[in-house]
Amino acid sequence: MTPTKGYFDVHQDDWDGIYNAPRGSVRARLNRRLRRSVWGRMALALDAARPIEGRTALDVGCGPGELSIRLAERGASRVVGIDSAVEMINVAKARAQSRGVAERCHFMHADFLSDALGDERFDYTIALGVFDYQDDASAFLRRMWRHTRMRLVASFPRNVPPRSWLRRLWHGAYGSRIHYYGASRVLALGGELENARLREHSIGGSDSTDVLVCERTDQSASGPLGAPPALKQWSGAELQTLLESVW
Numbered sequence: 001m002t003p004t005k006g007y008f009d010v011h012q013d014d015w016d017g018i019y020n021a022p023r024g025s026v027r028a029r030l031n032r033r034l035r036r037s038v039w040g041r042m043a044l045a046l047d048a049a050r051p052i053e054g055r056t057a058l059d060v061g062c063g064p065g066e067l068s069i070r071l072a073e074r075g076a077s078r079v080v081g082i083d084s085a086v087e088m089i090n091v092a093k094a095r096a097q098s099r100g101v102a103e104r105c106h107f108m109h110a111d112f113l114s115d116a117l118g119d120e121r122f123d124y125t126i127a128l129g130v131f132d133y134q135d136d137a138s139a140f141l142r143r144m145w146r147h148t149r150m151r152l153v154a155s156f157p158r159n160v161p162p163r164s165w166l167r168r169l170w171h172g173a174y175g176s177r178i179h180y181y182g183a184s185r186v187l188a189l190g191g192e193l194e195n196a197r198l199r200e201h202s203i204g205g206s207d208s209t210d211v212l213v214c215e216r217t218d219q220s221a222s223g224p225l226g227a228p229p230a231l232k233q234w235s236g237a238e239l240q241t242l243l244e245s246v247w
Helices: 003-010 012-020 026-034 036-048 066-073 086-098 137-146 163-172 183-191 236-244
Strands: 056-060 078-083 105-109 122-127 148-157 196-203 209-216 230-234
Touching: 026 036, 036 066, 036 122, 036 148, 036 196, 036 209, 036 236, 056 066, 066 078, 066 086, 066 105, 078 086, 086 105, 122 137, 137 148, 137 183, 148 183, 183 196, 183 209, 230 236
Parallel strands: 056 078, 056 122, 078 105, 122 148, 196 230
Antiparallel strands: 148 209, 196 209
16 A cells, blocks of 8 residues: 555545535635635636537546546546545445436546556546655656546646645655646746647636646647647636636
C-alpha cells in the first residue's frame, strides 16, 4: 500500500462529504466557501465533457465517484472510474447504486499507471485533484492522452501560502507528498502531447487551481493545427455563476 493510497482509504468520508453533505448544513456551507476550486474544477470538467450523451468517459482518481455519477446522470453511455484507494471505490459504487446509474458506472480498484485499462480509449479522460500527488506528472498526463479519443481535462493546484504549506504538513504526516504547479508549467506539460489544442482555465483564491483542457486536433472540426493555447482567468463573478451550475 502506498502512502497516498493509505491516506485516501482513511479519509474517504472527508472527500465524500464535500459533495454529499446535507444541503444547508454547516459542513456544506463551509465546503462551498473553502473548497471553491474543487467545485469549480468539477464544473469545468462537466462543461468540457460535452456532448456527453451516448459517449464514454474515464475518471482517473475518481475518489467517491461524484464526477463519474454526474457524467452518467447527464447521459454518458459508460463511465469508468479508477482509483488506488479501495475504500473510495466502495463509496463510489454505493453512491452510483443509490442514484440509479450503477449500470453505466464501472469502478475499478487499480493503479492507473498499470495495464488495468489495456488499450481502451474514451471520448473524455478526466483527472481532478490527482496531479497533486504525481511524482512524474509528464508520464501521467501522457498515459491519460493515450486513453483519450476526444478531450482530456486535468486540474493542477497552485502554491498559495499559507494554505499550501498546511496541506504539505498534513499530507506529509501520512507519508504523501504534494506537488504544486503554475500556469507556465501546466502549459509546458500540455505542450508535450501530440496533436493537442490547449486551453487553460485559472481559478483564483486561497485554493487556486489551473484546469487544463486538451483537445485532439485530429478530431477537431475547426481551427488550425498548432494554434496557441487559449487562456481563461475566471473572475469572482464568473466563478460564482459557474459554481451555481454544480451546487
